[in-house]
Amino acid sequence: MDMNLEFISGLNEPQKSAVLHTEGPLLILAGAGSGKTRVITHRIAHLIINKNIYPYKICALTFTNKAAKEMQERVIKLLSNSGNLVMIKTFHSLCLYILRKYPEKINLHSGFTVYDTSLSESLLKEIIKDLSLDNKAFKPKNISSVIQNSKDKMILPEEFLDELPKDSFYKSIGKIYTLYEERKMERNALDFGDLILKTVILLKEYPEIKNYYNNLWEYIMVDEYQDTNKCQYILTTLLAGEKKNICVVGDDDQSIYSWRGADIRNILDFEKDYKNTYIVKLEENYRSTQNIITAAGSLIKNNSDRKDKTLFTNKEIGKKITLTECPSEMDEARFVLNKIKDLYKFTGKYSKIAVFYRTNAQSRFFEEALRENNIPYKIYGGFRFYDRAEIKDMMAYLTILINPDDTGSLLRIINFPPRGLGDTSLEKLRLNAIENNVSVFEILKRGNTDLRKSAKLSIENFLSNYNDLSIMIKNNMNPSAIAKSLVVQMGIEDELKKNADPESLDRLENIEQFIESIQEYEDSTENPNLSEYLNMISLYTSEEDGVEITDYITLMTVHNSKGLEFDTVFLTGMEEGTFPHFMSLEEKMGVEEERRLCYVAITRAMQDLYISHCQYSRKYGEIQKREPSRFLSEIPENLFQTGSEISYRTPIRAPFAKEREIKEKTNFQANSINNSTFKVGSKVKHREYGIGKIVDISGVGDNKKAKIRFGYTEKNFLLVYTPLEIVEN
DNA sequence: TTAGTTAAGATTTTT
DNA sequence: TCTTAACTAA
Numbered sequence: 001m002d003m004n005l006e007f008i009s010g011l012n013e014p015q016k017s018a019v020l021h022t023e024g025p026l027l028i029l030a031g032a033g034s035g036k037t038r039v040i041t042h043r044i045a046h047l048i049i050n051k052n053i054y055p056y057k058i059c060a061l062t063f064t065n066k067a068a069k070e071m072q073e074r075v076i077k078l079l080s081n082s083g084n085l086v087m088i089k090t091f092h093s094l095c096l097y098i099l100r101k102y103p104e105k106i107n108l109h110s111g112f113t114v115y116d117t118s119l120s121e122s123l124l125k126e127i128i129k130d131l132s133l134d135n136k137a138f139k140p141k142n143i144s145s146v147i148q149n150s151k152d153k154m155i156l157p158e159e160f161l162d163e164l165p166k167d168s169f170y171k172s173i174g175k176i177y178t179l180y181e182e183r184k185m186e187r188n189a190l191d192f193g194d195l196i197l198k199t200v201i202l203l204k205e206y207p208e209i210k211n212y213y214n215n216l217w218e219y220i221m222v223d224e225y226q227d228t229n230k231c232q233y234i235l236t237t238l239l240a241g242e243k244k245n246i247c248v249v250g251d252d253d254q255s256i257y258s259w260r261g262a263d264i265r266n267i268l269d270f271e272k273d274y275k276n277t278y279i280v281k282l283e284e285n286y287r288s289t290q291n292i293i294t295a296a297g298s299l300i301k302n303n304s305d306r307k308d309k310t311l312f313t314n315k316e317i318g319k320k321i322t323l324t325e326c327p328s329e330m331d332e333a334r335f336v337l338n339k340i341k342d343l344y345k346f347t348g349k350y351s352k353i354a355v356f357y358r359t360n361a362q363s364r365f366f367e368e369a370l371r372e373n374n375i376p377y378k379i380y381g382g383f384r385f386y387d388r389a390e391i392k393d394m395m396a397y398l399t400i401l402i403n404p405d406d407t408g409s410l411l412r413i414i415n416f417p418p419r420g421l422g423d424t425s426l427e428k429l430r431l432n433a434i435e436n437n438v439s440v441f442e443i444l445k446r447g448n449t450d451l452r453k454s455a456k457l458s459i460e461n462f463l464s465n466y467n468d469l470s471i472m473i474k475n476n477m478n479p480s481a482i483a484k485s486l487v488v489q490m491g492i493e494d495e496l497k498k499n500a501d502p503e504s505l506d507r508l509e510n511i512e513q514f515i516e517s518i519q520e521y522e523d524s525t526e527n528p529n530l531s532e533y534l535n536m537i538s539l540y541t542s543e544e545d546g547v548e549i550t551d552y553i554t555l556m557t558v559h560n561s562k563g564l565e566f567d568t569v570f571l572t573g574m575e576e577g578t579f580p581h582f583m584s585l586e587e588k589m590g591v592e593e594e595r596r597l598c599y600v601a602i603t604r605a606m607q608d609l610y611i612s613h614c615q616y617s618r619k620y621g622e623i624q625k626r627e628p629s630r631f632l633s634e635i636p637e638n639l640f641q642t643g644s645e646i647s648y649r650t651p652i653r654a655p656f657a658k659e660r661e662i663k664e665k666t667n668f669q670a671n672s673i674n675n676s677t678f679k680v681g682s683k684v685k686h687r688e689y690g691i692g693k694i695v696d697i698s699g700v701g702d703n704k705k706a707k708i709r710f711g712y713t714e715k716n717f718l719l720v721y722t723p724l725e726i727v728e729n
Numbered sequence: 730t731t732a733g734t735t736a737a738g739a740t741t742t743t744t
Numbered sequence: 745t746c747t748t749a750a751c752t753a754a
Contacts, residue, residue, distance in 0.1 A: 066743085193744095227743075257741085361739080418730080420730085422730055422731090539744055540744090563743095582740090620746085
């Protein structure tokens with residue numbers, strides 16, 4: 001047989017065998033940095049080039065949009081245009097893609113909304129209220145996670161009530177769950193969990209649909225298989241169908257999402273579930289130095305339940321891992337800062353350096369240190385563009401244009417900008433809707449409500465604007481044009497310009513940026529329309545804004561680091577209680593997952609790994625003595641180097657609170673002394689509000705007040721308490 | 730309806 | 745300690 005194997009000549013033997021094994025179940029145990037994406041993409045290329053499989057017969061599933069995008073790009077690189085035809089999607093987007101075709105089969109109609117967490121939670125909040133449950137015991141967040149977890153486990157409301165303990169608490173949750181499903185349906189909406197669950201139900205209930213997809217996608221590939229939950233597992237088996245040409249890739253040692261329902265048994269038991277599974281182990285690491293790999297290996301072997309495999313590398317031994325003990329978190333930040341400065345002197349680059357921490361709260365110290373020294377940094381996976389309130393408002397507005405029954409979105413924006421429809425009015429409308437068994441939008445349209453005259457008027461006004469915008473949709477106008485006139489017509493622009501404080505202007509700018517992103521979508525699509533756009537971004541959460549700076553330090557939680565790599569990694573806060581986190585200490589499996597998490601962190605580093613821990617750190621504002629993480633003692637001492645950093649072990653200073661006190665005092669004094677230097681007309685910089693101009697000064701001594709104008713608003717400050725920088729006097 | 734105050738609660742978060 | 749949500753006063 002003529003085969004073009006040239007393109008896989010660069011692969012090692014196990015990689016090749018994985019690429020060439022195309023029929024039947026295949027389990028690829030891919031250690032960290034072992035080139036798994038390479039294997040997946042080459043396997044796809046091999047199927048198409050050598051096995052004459054049509055590109056659209058292959059479906060690859062990932063967890064993140066980022067991974068899907070990267071995989072598609074790499075496939076296109078190998079195959080050029082036909083790479084576009086390979087179906088590469090996230091679990092959720094594939095399911096959405098399927099469900100959009102059969103909305104009526106899952107009792108919805110076209111144009112249904114996908115609820116994000118905040119919309120789900122506000123619906124739950126309503127339900128908790130309507131059921132007159134104690135809102136201290138029933139928190140939307142907690143209930144939401146119980147419900148989502150149940151969905152991940154394929155437990156429907158009825159089963160929930162049957163299976164779970166019959167105490168009143170769980171009974172109530174069962175009631176909430178039932179009602180939640182009903183209301184969501186009425187609103188023509190789905191939540192994230194539904195996307196997978198309803199697809200599973202659809203494929204099970206309609207064999208002809210399942211057959212259709214089984215014939216369409218003959219080859220299924222699943223990335224990060226260790227992270228699949230039960231529901232996703234069932235989905236993959238349904239997609240694999242009778243042919244069972246299913247290739248799963250994963251690493252049990254990197255399973256760090258069990259708390260989100262990921263079931264590590266899915267990968268551990270794959271060979272039991274699929275007879276004649278062919279197993280390939282990718283154990284050669286191409287990323288890190290020997291020292292780093294040895295450290296990671298010695299750590300992870302302390303876990304009990306894992307597939308037997310050992311990572312190795314042919315790279316150089318490399319530098320020793322630097323272990324540094326710091327008196328306080330501030331010292332730790334300073335240590336990292338100084339090291340970063342040193343590294344920058346050598347490399348002239350920040351972009352290959354990352355700082356990891358276990359919990360988000362730890363980032364502050366590093367942010368502070370970097371900001372003070374004007375070193376650019378970005379928090380990866382931090383606050384996302386689409387999480388901003390104003391963007392969510394825009395989304396909600398656009399959503400109700402497509403799906404007016406989506407009461408959740410409607411309630412979100414009905415009083416933004418303020419229309420005199422406060423909590424009481426909204427509650428009336430909502431209850432009215434429930435009574436009449438229609439959506440709130442329908443109630444608005446009927447208009448015979450017992451609201452104040454002014455409220456009625458503003459509703460009428462809202463509806464007339466709504467109609468104008470609807471007409472634009474009917475006329476197939478561009479989504480960006482609709483969004484633009486929405487911002488004006490609905491009074492969003494006026495509202496934000498009216499309170500022209502820096503924050504509002506910022507929000508307006510974000511909205512403009514949002515509209516720009518819609519335009520980008522239009523430019524890259526043949527027949528752009530609003531509903532397709534919303535469909536696309538409903539599952540799109542990452543920060544896709546064209547950031548100006550390209551060279552920056554990356555700060556992130558260890559969870560976020562999975563799948564990434566950096567020349568230099570700072571793994572910080574390696575103390576008992578922080579990492580492993582105290583919440584995980586109760587169960588053995590909890591500590592094992594923390595260990596895997598630590599393994600993930602270590603294996604991100606290519607060259608340099610700096611591990612640090614503090615003698616004292618704060619928890620909820622209380623200073624506590626800390627012991628080094630148990631994980632540190634699981635790594636052979638000879639891999640560490642503490643010598644050159646030992647000088648940094650300054651004696652225990654009054655940790656923290658005192659430092660802050662001193663700092664505040666000096667600030668206070670500085671301002672007292674400098675009080676006289678502020679005068680009307682001075683340009684000053686405020687930490688929060690930015691640059692402003694002093695328009696008035698009143699009072700004497702410590703009572704001296706300054707009225708400062710920022711943009712279009714004025715604010716009063718007591719000078720002694722306000723840290724102000726003089727920009728121009 | 731809003732602004733201001735107070736009390737509670739505080740891992741991790743691919744979609 | 746710091747943030748957020750729930751309460752209270754204007």
